[in-house]
Amino acid sequence: MSYLRNPYIHENRRRGGSDSAWVASFGCSDMKPLIICRGPIRIEAMNVFEEMGITDYGMLLSEKDSIIYTNALSPELRKQIHPSRVHRVRDYSGATKEERQERIDQIIQIAKGNGYDSVFAGYGFMAEEEDLVKSLEEAGLNFLGPQSRTIREAGRKDLAKRTALAVDVSVTPGVDNATILTLLGICPDEKKLIKLAADNDLQVDELDGLSLEQQAEQVLSASYARGIDLITIDEVAATLTKEIETLFKNDPEHRIRLKAVGGGGGKGQRILDAPVHFDGKKADQLKKAIAAVEPLYREVLAEVKATGVGDNKNVLAEVNIETVRHQEIQVVGNGDWCITMGGRDCSLQMNEQKLLEVSTTQEELSEAIAAAKGDSLASLETDLKILKRM
Known part of the structure; x- marks a missing residue:
C-alpha cells in the first residue's frame, strides 16, 4: 500500500x-x-490541503533548502507546484530581531501581492512567534493557529508557567524569571524602574497595583517592543548562575535543564550535569557544575536566534525529571466554544524530538484495560487517570 493511499492517514x-x-x-x-515552514511538515500540509480541496496554496522556498536537498529537488517541488506559487526567500526567520521583522514584512508582501488569504507556519519557532501572528492580524491575513494574545500567554514558556502557577497548576521546580531578577538587581524599586523607562522613552502600561516583579516585566516587555536592551547577556548569565547554584545546593543529585522561552521543536535546550556527577568535595562539585551555566546559556540563545539587540533573553532553568512521560492534550476552540479531542503520548523521543506520537482517548484506554493483564494493566490504568485529569 503506498503512503498516499494509507486510509489511516489520508482521506477525502x-x-x-x-x-x-x-x-x-x-x-x-x-x-x-x-505555507512558510519547511521540511516534512510542508509536504504534509500540501497533501492535507489538497485532500481538503484547497488547490491555490503557495510556499516559501529558502536558500537553505538547497543544503538539505543537495543536487536534488525537494519533495514539495516534485509535486509540480506551479512556479508562480513558489516564492523564494533568503531564509525563513532571519538571524536577528531586525531580520525577523524584515522577513515578516516580506511574507506579508508575498501574501498580499499573490492573493493569499492565510498563512500556515507549521509547528514551533515561527508558529510560536507572537510578532509574526500579530503582524499578520494587523495586515488582515488569517493565521492558521492561535491568535497572538494566546501565543503571548501560552507560547512563551515563562509566561505559560506563571499563568499555570496563578491558577494553582503544578509545574516543574526551577527559575522562570532570570531577566526580571537581573533588571531588579539594577533597579530595585518602582521609582528607579520608572526612571529607567523614562530615560529610554519606553511606552510602559500603568504600573500602579502591580508587584515589583510585574512592574519589571512590563518595563522589559516595553524594551523588547522598542528594540533595545536594558540588560546584557553577561548580566543575565550571572543571575542564572546564582539561581542555579541555589537549586543545586538544595538538590545536588538532579540535573538542570535550560530551556528557551520561545520556539519549539526541541531546540533551545541544554542540560547541566548535577554536582554529584563531578569528582571532589561538595564545594568543588558545585563549582564545577555551575561553571557550565554561562556557556550553555549562550548556546541556547544562539540556537533560537535570541542574541540580538531587543531580543527576549530569558530562559527557564528547571529540575530535569529523568523519567518523565510527555503527554499532550488536544484542544480546539474558536473563542466561543472549546472541546478536547483526546491526548497524545509523545514520550518516545531522541534529542528532544518526537519520534512517535500515540493518540489516546478514554474510550480506547478503557477497551485496552478490559483486555490487559499483569504490569500492562496497571500502566494503562495510570494512563487513563492522567488523561481524565488532563
Whole structure:
C-alpha cells in the first residue's frame, strides 16, 4: 500500500458538499494559504490541503533548502507546484530581531501581492512567534493557529508557567524569571524602574497595583517592543548562575535543564550535569557544575536566534525529571466554544524530538484495560487517570 493511499492517514477531507449545514460550514476549499515552514511538515500540509480541496496554496522556498536537498529537488517541488506559487526567500526567520521583522514584512508582501488569504507556519519557532501572528492580524491575513494574545500567554514558556502557577497548576521546580531578577538587581524599586523607562522613552502600561516583579516585566516587555536592551547577556548569565547554584545546593543529585522561552521543536535546550556527577568535595562539585551555566546559556540563545539587540533573553532553568512521560492534550476552540479531542503520548523521543506520537482517548484506554493483564494493566490504568485529569 503506498503512503498516499494509507486510509489511516489520508482521506477525502472535503466538507463543503455535506448534506449537513454544520459539517458543510467547515468546508475550506476556497482558502488560499501560504505555507512558510519547511521540511516534512510542508509536504504534509500540501497533501492535507489538497485532500481538503484547497488547490491555490503557495510556499516559501529558502536558500537553505538547497543544503538539505543537495543536487536534488525537494519533495514539495516534485509535486509540480506551479512556479508562480513558489516564492523564494533568503531564509525563513532571519538571524536577528531586525531580520525577523524584515522577513515578516516580506511574507506579508508575498501574501498580499499573490492573493493569499492565510498563512500556515507549521509547528514551533515561527508558529510560536507572537510578532509574526500579530503582524499578520494587523495586515488582515488569517493565521492558521492561535491568535497572538494566546501565543503571548501560552507560547512563551515563562509566561505559560506563571499563568499555570496563578491558577494553582503544578509545574516543574526551577527559575522562570532570570531577566526580571537581573533588571531588579539594577533597579530595585518602582521609582528607579520608572526612571529607567523614562530615560529610554519606553511606552510602559500603568504600573500602579502591580508587584515589583510585574512592574519589571512590563518595563522589559516595553524594551523588547522598542528594540533595545536594558540588560546584557553577561548580566543575565550571572543571575542564572546564582539561581542555579541555589537549586543545586538544595538538590545536588538532579540535573538542570535550560530551556528557551520561545520556539519549539526541541531546540533551545541544554542540560547541566548535577554536582554529584563531578569528582571532589561538595564545594568543588558545585563549582564545577555551575561553571557550565554561562556557556550553555549562550548556546541556547544562539540556537533560537535570541542574541540580538531587543531580543527576549530569558530562559527557564528547571529540575530535569529523568523519567518523565510527555503527554499532550488536544484542544480546539474558536473563542466561543472549546472541546478536547483526546491526548497524545509523545514520550518516545531522541534529542528532544518526537519520534512517535500515540493518540489516546478514554474510550480506547478503557477497551485496552478490559483486555490487559499483569504490569500492562496497571500502566494503562495510570494512563487513563492522567488523561481524565488532563
